[in-house]
Amino acid sequence: MKRGCFLWRGEPVAFGDGESIAIALTKAGMRDLSTGGDGGGSRYFCGIGACQNCLVVVDGAVVEACLTPASDGLDVAALGGRHE
Numbered sequence: 001m002k003r004g005c006f007l008w009r010g011e012p013v014a015f016g017d018g019e020s021i022a023i024a025l026t027k028a029g030m031r032d033l034s035t036g037g038d039g040g041g042s043r044y045f046c047g048i049g050a051c052q053n054c055l056v057v058v059d060g061a062v063v064e065a066c067l068t069p070a071s072d073g074l075d076v077a078a079l080g081g082r083h084e
Ligand code: FES
Pocket: 043, 044, 045, 046, 047, 048, 049, 050, 051, 052, 053, 054, 055, 064, 065, 066, 067
């Protein structure tokens, strides 16, 4: 199984082959995808791109974390801030 690493709010997160950003973050125990860290913001919910609850910023573009494949070296940030 190929593994790699991307940055989430400046911290490295490992992922497995074929995993989305949302899956990798969930497996790493990070379920709150917002800037507040209080669990009341963005999160992985539907997993199919319908709810838009998992929006994050990847290399400057807003994307659904559940639909975006994890890739080595990506810089992933919460909406509304970078590395907060
Ligand atoms: S979890 Fe619903 S759009 Fe990503």
